[in-house]
Amino acid sequence: MKQFITGNHAVAEAARRCRPGIVAAYPITPQTPIYEKLSEMEASGDLGGIMMRMESEHSSMAACISASLTGVRTFTATSSQGLALMHEMLHFASGARTPIVMACVNRTLALPWAFWSDQTDTLSQRDTGWMQIYVEHNQEALDSVIQAFRIAEEVLLPCMVVLEANFISHFMEPVDVPAQEEVDRFLPQVSIPQRFDIGRPSFVGAVVSQTQFREFKHLSQEAMYVALETAAKVDQEFGSFFGRSYGLVEAQGLKDAELVLVTSATITSTARVALQQLREKGHKIGLVKIRLFRPFPTAQIRELLDPVSKIAVIDRNISLGREGIFCAELKAALCNSPVNKQIQGYLAGIGGTDVDVDLIQRVVSDALSRDAFLDRPIWMKEE
């Protein structure tokens, strides 16, 4: 049924339909409406699970991990400072192979204090062993939460569904909210390892040797490779159930492209409009949207971009002292490509600043007219 709802409420509607046994959360702007909505559902008996109203995000993640180890489906949501506070436990969650699903609403990290969309908070958690899905709109937010539980529980790795502050979290859009029975058919009842078995006691989290540590990490990396296949399979299956699928990456207009623009999340929607207008004027610009960031879909990206010689990447995030993080990752993914290519990074929308059609067209004309591509990013600002 179509509902006119915010991205946060789309996430809450999705999470509820996944029947989590435990939701452990703590308020933070702009995630709080997810926490409030799930609390309302708990109060009205619609959640089914237990809502733990924690005293910090760090403890929220700790409770999710131990509940997941007990064999229960767990969900949480956070943003920015809360995610940074969780950092220690994020490594813990992936090390424990707990399939926790977490909605992360991108928000600037202090200092300076601000409340706007900026992807640096989640991208800073790149190396924690969590899968990360970046979504473009409210419908994709809802669909990705449902997909995330399937993927996470199949590969036993935690998964973040990442939505941007305000542009998704608080903007309302028509969202097709599936019926409970439909979600139940797609996402079976939870069946994950119950690590605290009274009849067969074991020690979870014991101290290991150097070689044992390496082997645990090797296994987790192998699971990430499996996750690439699982994520693609789950997305396809989701498509056949619900009529919507997104791919790990999405491409359009690549065949005849003189330049390919690479984006993620909401900037993609604006880029679609900008590129359509340019095409009408005779400029053939392709578009690649990266949806799955961890595990990084290198093979899919190689397949799409190997033949391309000119690429521009737009990042609403920055690794200070380097460049936009999607740009750096893309360069690394393409370093063994047989076709020599030029890749230029553009920083746009940092701090939640506007990225409008005009700005994207300026990125394109800069990339098309530039003789030499730079090893450092170009800051795009208001004219």
Place this chain on the structure above:
Amino acid sequence: MQQPSDACAPCPPHTDDIMRSGHSACPGCGQAISMRLVLRTIGAKAIVVTVPSCVSVIAGPFPNAAANVPYYHAAFEVAAASAAGISNALKIQGKHDIPVVAFAGDGGTFDIGLQSLSGAADRNEDFIYVCFDNEGYMNTGIQVSSATPTHTWTGTTPTGNTRRKKQIMEIMVAHRIPYAATASIGFPEDLMQKVQKALNFRGTRFIHLLSPCNTGWKIPENMAPKVSTLAVETHIFPLYEIIDGLKYRITYHPKGLPVEAYLSVQGRYAHLTPDQIQSIQSETDRSWLALKEKAGR
């Protein structure tokens, strides 16, 4: 292997023991004795959460496990949040008869884990929390914590601790939790009775257990029970319980020995001047009187 002829016959293992031989504690460790007594009382049908501390080391390196119950080694500051996650997960699974027990040291309780513990106690989460207090960061090699008493030597207080021991029982009681008690391995029956009593409540239950560290306290390896007894008999560490955050009861009436009897047997107090011993005595007397007033005696 043949036993040497002069060896004592080994004590028969206690049939109820959950804590098995082969653990990684130092010889005569007060905490190992504490763990054994607590686990024996709780029984095999329980889930234990521990955090970085000697408790987690004693439990053994992978793939060994000294405790014959499901055991989870969580992060340092989240013993309480982790125990709460498990107890709620058990609840939603309809398993209402498996007690969840959190084991943490004084660092994991008084210092880095206090926020998580306070949050869980505020929500009255359903678990028994046992703080094995050895009055310092002993697992990292004897550093001061907020559980270290005044004038105590540690590696980071080489001329004696200038702070006072944090009153963790008062903090826990301020949360109005259903049950809180102090315990000592010098009084094993009292200790086990309190653990048994804690099992009969639901909600957050807290046991503050003084666990001498032979290395950190600079005492011989056969002295942990004796020193634990002296801590009680000198009023340094009285044995009492508090129900619903209000009803205080002293569970053992000590002889009231001078504190010097406790201090003089420990190398960590070897530097004390007569004035410092006197000030410890005065503070101990004051605290004991305050406790007796609360207990209505």
